[in-house]
Amino acid sequence: xxxxxxxxxxxxxxxxxxxxxxxxxxxxxxxxxxxxxxxxxxxxxxxxxxxxxxxxxxxxxxxxxxxxxxxxxxxxxxxxxxxxxxxxxxxxxxxxxxxxxxxxxxxxxxxxxxxxxxxxxxxxxxxxxxxxxxxxxxxxxxxxxxxxxxxxxxxxxxxxxxxxxxxxxxxxxxxxxxxxxxxxxxxxxxxxxxxxxxxxxxxxxxxxxxxxxxxxxxxxxxxxxxxxxxxxxxxxxxxxxxxxxxxxxxxxxxxxxxxxxxxxxxxxxxxxxxxxxxxxxxxxxxxxxxxxxxxxxxxxxxxxxxxxxxxxxxxxxxxxxxxxxxxxxxxxxxxxxxxxxxxxxxxxxxx
Amino acid sequence: xxxxxxxxxxxxxxxxxxxxxxxxxxxxxxxxxxxxxxxxxxxxxxxxxxxxxxxxxxxxxxxxxxxxxxxxxxxxxxxxxxxxxxxxxxxxxxxxxxxxxxxxxxxxxxxxxxxxxxxxxxxxxxxxxxxxxxxxxxxxxxxxxxxxxxxxxxxxxxxxxxxxxxxxxxxxxxxxxxxxxxxxxxxxxxxxxxxxxxxxxxxxxxxxxxxxxxxxxxxxxxxxxxxxxxxxxxxxxxxxxxxxxxxxxxxxxxxxxxxxxxxxxxxxxxxxxxxxxxxxxxxxxxxxxxxxxxxxxxxxxxxxxxxxxxxxxxxxxxxxxxxxxxxxxxxxxxxxxxxxxxxxxxxxxxxxxxxxxxxxxxxxxxxxxxxxxxxxxxxxxxxxxxxxxx
Amino acid sequence: xxxxxxxxxxxxxxxxxxxxxxxxxxxxxxxxxxxxxxxxxxxxxxxxxxxxxxxxxxxxxxxxxxxxxxxxxxxxxxxxxxxxxxxxxxxxxxxxxxxxxxxxxxxxxxxxxxxxxxxxxxxxxxxxxxxxxxx
Numbered sequence: 001x002x003x004x005x006x007x008x009x010x011x012x013x014x015x016x017x018x019x020x021x022x023x024x025x026x027x028x029x030x031x032x033x034x035x036x037x038x039x040x041x042x043x044x045x046x047x048x049x050x051x052x053x054x055x056x057x058x059x060x061x062x063x064x065x066x067x068x069x070x071x072x073x074x075x076x077x078x079x080x081x082x083x084x085x086x087x088x089x090x091x092x093x094x095x096x097x098x099x100x101x102x103x104x105x106x107x108x109x110x111x112x113x114x115x116x117x118x119x120x121x122x123x124x125x126x127x128x129x130x131x132x133x134x135x136x137x138x139x140x141x142x143x144x145x146x147x148x149x150x151x152x153x154x155x156x157x158x159x160x161x162x163x164x165x166x167x168x169x170x171x172x173x174x175x176x177x178x179x180x181x182x183x184x185x186x187x188x189x190x191x192x193x194x195x196x197x198x199x200x201x202x203x204x205x206x207x208x209x210x211x212x213x214x215x216x217x218x219x220x221x222x223x224x225x226x227x228x229x230x231x232x233x234x235x236x237x238x239x240x241x242x243x244x245x246x247x248x249x250x251x252x253x254x255x256x257x258x259x260x261x262x263x264x265x266x267x268x269x270x271x272x273x274x275x276x277x278x279x280x281x282x283x284x285x286x287x288x289x290x291x292x293x294x295x296x297x298x299x300x301x302x303x304x305x306x307x308x309x310x311x312x313x314x315x316x317x318x319x320x321x322x323x324x325x326x327x328x329x330x331x332x333x334x335x336x337x338x339x340x341x342x343x344x345x346x347x348x349x350x351x
Numbered sequence: 352x353x354x355x356x357x358x359x360x361x362x363x364x365x366x367x368x369x370x371x372x373x374x375x376x377x378x379x380x381x382x383x384x385x386x387x388x389x390x391x392x393x394x395x396x397x398x399x400x401x402x403x404x405x406x407x408x409x410x411x412x413x414x415x416x417x418x419x420x421x422x423x424x425x426x427x428x429x430x431x432x433x434x435x436x437x438x439x440x441x442x443x444x445x446x447x448x449x450x451x452x453x454x455x456x457x458x459x460x461x462x463x464x465x466x467x468x469x470x471x472x473x474x475x476x477x478x479x480x481x482x483x484x485x486x487x488x489x490x491x492x493x494x495x496x497x498x499x500x501x502x503x504x505x506x507x508x509x510x511x512x513x514x515x516x517x518x519x520x521x522x523x524x525x526x527x528x529x530x531x532x533x534x535x536x537x538x539x540x541x542x543x544x545x546x547x548x549x550x551x552x553x554x555x556x557x558x559x560x561x562x563x564x565x566x567x568x569x570x571x572x573x574x575x576x577x578x579x580x581x582x583x584x585x586x587x588x589x590x591x592x593x594x595x596x597x598x599x600x601x602x603x604x605x606x607x608x609x610x611x612x613x614x615x616x617x618x619x620x621x622x623x624x625x626x627x628x629x630x631x632x633x634x635x636x637x638x639x640x641x642x643x644x645x646x647x648x649x650x651x652x653x654x655x656x657x658x659x660x661x662x663x664x665x666x667x668x669x670x671x672x673x674x675x676x677x678x679x680x681x682x683x684x685x686x687x688x689x690x691x692x693x694x695x696x697x698x699x700x701x702x703x704x705x706x707x708x709x710x711x712x713x714x715x716x717x718x719x720x721x722x723x724x725x726x727x728x729x730x731x732x733x734x735x736x737x738x739x740x741x
Numbered sequence: 742x743x744x745x746x747x748x749x750x751x752x753x754x755x756x757x758x759x760x761x762x763x764x765x766x767x768x769x770x771x772x773x774x775x776x777x778x779x780x781x782x783x784x785x786x787x788x789x790x791x792x793x794x795x796x797x798x799x800x801x802x803x804x805x806x807x808x809x810x811x812x813x814x815x816x817x818x819x820x821x822x823x824x825x826x827x828x829x830x831x832x833x834x835x836x837x838x839x840x841x842x843x844x845x846x847x848x849x850x851x852x853x854x855x856x857x858x859x860x861x862x863x864x865x866x867x868x869x870x871x872x873x874x875x876x
Binding site: 381431463476477478479480481484487491492494495496497498500501504505506507508509512553554555557558559603604605606610612 | 747751757758772778788801802803804806807808809810811812813814817818819821822829830831832833834845856857866868
């Protein structure tokens, strides 16, 4: 059976704190820090976008797994902020990696779970024998409208997962998904910022889908929370995943490693995958992981994963670890943030 | 045995250099050309060929075929005198002089006209940097954010570090230019500046400040060159071009053997001195290509006036008008101005005026030989002319 | 506006630092060259592609304040000459590094970044930049 043969992430080095955003809009930063449990979020440099983040994450995965790029038969990139509306990010990643011309590829969009949907499809193609290795990437430079609650959380980052059958470092034992037509969060074509249903994004959207998917998965796997060393959930803020985890019966010990949003914000398609990356950075053979993503609109992808002994053969430090990304940071103020995020607009043909 | 003809400058003219808002590319060319023709005392029928020099006309004025343009608006199109444009980046001016020189020296022509012109102020804002950056390797330098100033700054930073040279030394190249330009009515900037002013000016590409950079400006300069035969027949007292040489280097700075030795300049200068049969210490003035102060400094070394790293010893006294080797009596690229296609031609205009004792307040006495150094971009092309002698 | 094939043609070189090695003298050239400037005609037909590591050392740098339009948002930005470990020297920006940590001699590695975009509706041009190695 197929599983993860390598993984790599990328998080831009710039950060902004809720205090700084709250200062601009006259809000109380303590409400954000306590209410949403976000202490800082990542900010992409002006020359970074979903494609550059996807490439860096992909290169880290290739490097860490010592992958021969010619063995990669599929690249799928999930994002809600592809740099082109039409012209796939996957093509840019493929070219930057130097993979073979004979390649399955596509961009995916399913709000924050497009990357995990990519994992499922890469796995399906490997299992079906179409390809030797498949790469799934979740990458985003997500947008929050100025002054909107999303501005505190919408951040940038991404993770690439390579699926294959040989030298699997983490078996994917089971995966399943749930889907419904739930308008909790959306962005219409041509609109610069998404719109969300505020409290409607909670119970009928995030919690219903994440918890249903987790429960169905544990039913199928005939497992219970105590069987897992780690649990990772989509993390739009620091609060939702903790609450979902606790309601499902997981302890903080199980979910704290994969909970990155308090430090980097919500990396959207990169969110759950980057949490999984942090877990794989420290996991040991035999550790079992429950990972559940959530995409608005809405749906969840759930994974039951077991780490194998091959993880000890991998030089995990040969590519940047999540800890390194969390440590190498530079804080910016709102003005620099606005300049970087193109919220300061040059007139005419000045750019 | 082929006999090569001697070549003389028999007339010169130039416009004022600077922000000439009310004058177009073609008007500038015609103004300088007419002055030169008047100065030389020749007529349309005497002119065998016209070489126009221009660098960015296509990019800024959307005009190619500058040779025909100049010919046409100089009123000589109906005479069907051959006219063409010479382009060698910012060395276009000297390249045109050299082409004209060769055309006469070979015996093909007796009188050649040179019209160097540039109109840089017809675009506004930072778009000018998009245009001037095309002088670099556009795919491997400019594409990645390099500008001509940035490339000069890369040379400056390493040079300053390796030879322990201060920014003050660089500033003195510009201070000298402004001092001389104050005596030149055609100069873009006629104000004197202090070392402090230069050091405190705005950064452009660190360590270079705005006072280390030649300005954006317009201008035209024209020359008439003639054969020995023509000069003798018409009893003209011309200024002889005793050597002309050119050498190339890699287009991009990153491909060169050294980032602070201008090999094209080293070779062009050596060849020119050999051809002229003189020694470097016989040169009484040099017009050198200080598009950026650092180039002025290292050109002094590469033209042979100082050892590598030692030009700093010349900047306080030797380069002044009354010094051992007066540098840029015209005011140079920093203060007289740097309208690319006209720059190299303007250098020859200055030397001509000096030899003819028409340089006014900046007149150098007893001048025997003058060296002119015109460079393309960051050193991809260097052209050296030596004028004077008997 | 309207840049396309000129940019597309160089993708391999700018995305992955694909250089040319002279089959005669084994020197490596970046940007790629069809003729070796040392071996001249002896190199004809012998230049072959090699991918560079992206590792190198800063040999000079400048902080650019006066920039072309495409780079206005990044002002001031650092432009450097980088001596790559395989031999060639290239011109590239240095990003993600505080100015006080940029010095001649510092080790750098390549990163994949946006270079320009051809207006809001044109193509996005990607390529290499460099960052100083974390010590």
